Amino acid sequence: MTQQLRTVLGDLVSVNSRLTRLAASASGNTESPAIWRTIAVLRDLGPMRLGELARVSRVSQPTMTKLVRALDERGWVRRIADAGDARAWLISADPSGIAALDAWREEIAAVLEPTFDDLSDDEVATLAASVEIVRSRLERARAARMAGDVA
Template sequence: MTQLDLPTVIGDLISVNHRLTRLAATVTGNTESPAVWRTLSVLRDLGPMRLGELARVSRVTQPTMTKLVHALDERGWIRRVVDSGDARAMLISAHPHGLAALDGWRSELAQSLAPTFADLDDGELETLAAAVEIVRTRLERSRAALVESASSTGPVA
């Protein structure tokens, strides 16, 4: 029996996730930039933040994020609100319309991939659901620890 190596398994999980996302986007024919969905996901998961922080967390340059925010604002998918800690600064937050669009996109991706996984037996489906829950729990735990440790040092991804 092959011994499992945690870094290898995590690397494989990340790689498979990227492949799965690319396949879903290809199958749906969705031409929206992945940066749009990533930006809305960041705002949903992390809450309002300044443009520079949003760019950093979303892994794009600040000029690119400025364009993304402008496009999302035109669609009514984000809101700009004054930062209560610094009235000169604006925070960007997801608007319910943007969150609905994100949910719709995720549903579209899931529906497009359902045929790929339609032949899973109950045990495989339970294993997949358990794996998702393990990853979700670890990510939430990691996020909570980062927020706690950085509460005095500024925003956290």
């Protein structure tokens, strides 16, 4: 990896964190970011056991248990039987949870818009292309991890 790529990737992670903090602050939304992250993980990766969800989300299992309980009380997740183990449950995003996540994303996009509304069409296209590059690399990395888990 070139030093330039390392620098750009470090900057991308850093600026993403700053953007996330700005969005949370500007929106005034009082939900824990962990709520949205949990629903997004379930939306993106599909149903999974509580321990796996905790690992992927980088929180402890007791913390994830609390998050899932709060999401379950709102009807934003569902517990479904694990076909591979009758004693276990999988946690799945409920359509109402996905709708809440979509509404939150719309809310933060709206509050961030004034910060970016003077971008040129070319700059917006560059941002859109950048998002697609990152998304495709994340999907490729996920597929490689999944293939490694199966092997």
